[in-house]
Amino acid sequence: MTQPYTGYDRVAVVTGSDSGIGEAIAITLAEAGFDVGVTYRSDRAGAESTAEKVRAAGRRCDVRALDLTDLPRAARRMLAAGRGGRIINITSVHEHAPRVGSGAYCAAKGGLGLLTKVMAQELAAAGITVNAVAPGEIATAMTGNEDVDPHTVARPGIPVGRPGHADEVAAVVAMLAGPAAAYVTGASYVVDGGMLLMGPQAGSHLPSGEWRDG
Missing domain, CATH: 3.40.50.720 (NAD(P)-binding Rossmann-like Domain)
Structure with missing residues (x-):
């Protein structure tokens, strides 16, 4: 028997969310009630801009540089x-x-x-x-x-x-x-x-x- 998705913590990590599609995903999830982890490779300013929009939607946000080793963890x-x-x-x-x-x-x-x-x-x-x-x-x-x-x-x-x-x-x-x-x-x-x-x-x-x- 498969395990149901219970508890439903509305927390999302969006990779590459400093611009473009990733930015749009982060903001849309925030508007849907998710707290969002915004990640970036080199554009810290872009990531911070996305984070401001997430917080403007009333959700918590953390900004971090993307380390691919974090994803398996x-x-x-x-x-x-x-x-x-x-x-x-x-x-x-x-x-x-x-x-x-x-x-x-x-x-x-x-x-x-x-x-x-x-x-x-x-x-x-x-x-x-x-x-x-x-x-x-x-x-x-x-x-x-x-x-x-x-x-x-x-x-x-x-x-x-x-x-x-x-x-x-x-x-x-x-x-x-x-x-x-x-x-x-x-x-x-x-x-x-x-x-x-x-x-x-x-x-x-x-x-x-x-x-x-x-």
């Missing part, structure tokens, strides 16, 4: 506490689809997607669910659209017709982090405005072979 503490929990990995549409010139990135995201499924199997009995969220093009610094309203950017090749907003990714994370998602594990939630649906159509309507250059 955090997982072990979750197991030792015996109350279950949630692990939500942020992958990419390139967990599911290749992109020319991005072999290392696609391999990393694909590997994380499969690791998510293995962890889901291994941790389910402890009441810990493990899922992935796979964003498409999101208006962040990574895609060259930081501080841009995605509704003003045309993307004819995406069914929704625009890039996504980081808050739209964060909303899916918040859903998976909640107690109502207790029966969801090992899944990958694509947040891409329908981008991955366009494979055959996009392939038959490309006007040239420039895509081969990455």
Whole structure:
């Protein structure tokens, strides 16, 4: 018999939450009632800015530089506490689809997607669910659209017709982090405005072979 997720301590650690999608996730979880640990690799100022927004939502926040060795310890503490929990990995549409010139990135995201499924199997009995969220093009610094309203950017090749907003990714994370998602594990939630649906159509309507250059 699997162990239920009881007690439901609303505490979350969000890696890379100094900007972009991570920042949006931290703020959205705070608004959902979570205390948040904000982590960063090099942008302390960005992390502190995120922390201010978390506290403005009425939640506690701690800011720390990211040390990857902390993550296994955090997982072990979750197991030792015996109350279950949630692990939500942020992958990419390139967990599911290749992109020319991005072999290392696609391999990393694909590997994380499969690791998510293995962890889901291994941790389910402890009441810990493990899922992935796979964003498409999101208006962040990574895609060259930081501080841009995605509704003003045309993307004819995406069914929704625009890039996504980081808050739209964060909303899916918040859903998976909640107690109502207790029966969801090992899944990958694509947040891409329908981008991955366009494979055959996009392939038959490309006007040239420039895509081969990455």
